Amino acid sequence: MSKTNPSDPDKSSPTDASGNGAPSAVSKSERKRQMHRLQKLGTELVDLKPGLVENLNPSTSLVDAIALARITKKNEALRRQMQYIGKLMRKEDPLFIERCEQLLKELNNQSAQQIDELHRCEQWRDRILGEDSNSIEAFILQYPTADRQWLRQIRRQCAHELKQQEPTSARAPASARKLYAYVRDIIQTSNEVADKL
Numbered sequence: 095m096s097k098t099n100p101s102d103p104d105k106s107s108p109t110d111a112s113g114n115g116a117p118s119a120v121s122k123s124e125r126k127r128q129m130h131r132l133q134k135l136g137t138e139l140v141d142l143k144p145g146l147v148e149n150l151n152p153s154t155s156l157v158d159a160i161a162l163a164r165i166t167k168k169n170e171a172l173r174r175q176m177q178y179i180g181k182l183m184r185k186e187d188p189l190f191i192e193r194c195e196q197l198l199k200e201l202n203n204q205s206a207q208q209i210d211e212l213h214r215c216e217q218w219r220d221r222i223l224g225e226d227s228n229s230i231e232a233f234i235l236q237y238p239t240a241d242r243q244w245l246r247q248i249r250r251q252c253a254h255e256l257k258q259q260e261p262t263s264a265r266a267p268a269s270a271r272k273l274y275a276y277v278r279d280i281i282q283t284s285n286e287v288a289d290k291l
Contacts, residue, residue, distance in 0.1 A: 132183035135183060136176065140179070146197065153182070153185070156186060159179050211278075211281060223273065233245070233277075249273075251269040255268065
C-alpha cells in the first residue's frame with residue numbers, strides 16, 4: 095500500500111473557505127483550544143456516573159482511564175491521569191465526542207431547571223409565611239391540589255414558633271422546613287403531570 099505524499103498533485107487537497115484549493119491548515123492556537131476542550135470534556139466525564147459514560151460507547155482504554163481517575167486521590171497522580179484522559183479523548187471517534195457534549199448539555203439544562211425549581215419553592219414558602227394574606231389563595235390557584243387548610247395551619251404554627259424562638263437563632267423553624275418540603279412536592283408533582291400531557 096503506497097503512502098500518500100502531501101506534495102503529490104494527483105491527490106485531492108482540502109480547500110480553504112473560499113474554495114480556492116489552498117490547504118486549510120489548523121493553526122497551532124486552534125489545535126491548543128481543541129486539546130483544552132477535550133481535556134475539559136474528559137474531566138467532566140470523570141464526574142459523571144459510570145453507567146452514563148459507558149452508554150456513550152467509548153473505547154475500553156478511555157473507560158479504564160476514567161475508572162482509575164475516579165479512585166485516584168493524590169493530586170499529582172490525578173493531574174497526570176487527567177492529562178492521559180485528555181490524550182485519549184483526542185483519539186476518540188468524533189461521534190463519541192458529540193454524544194458526550196450533547197449529554198453534558200442535557201445534564202446542565204436539568205441542573206438549571208432544578209435550581210429554578212428550588213428558587214420557586216423558596217419564593218412560595220416565603221410568600222406564604224409573609225404578610226400577604228392572599229398568598230395561600232394565589233398558590234392554590236396555581237396548584238389546585240394543595241391543601242388550603244393545612245397551609246393555613248402551618249402558617250399559624252410557624253408564626254407561633256418564631257415568637258418562641260431565640261432572637262439570635264438563624265435556624266428556620268421546623269414548620270417553615272415542613273412548608274418548604276410540602277411546596278416542593280406539590281410543584282414537582284404538578285411538573286410531572288404537565289410533562290406527561
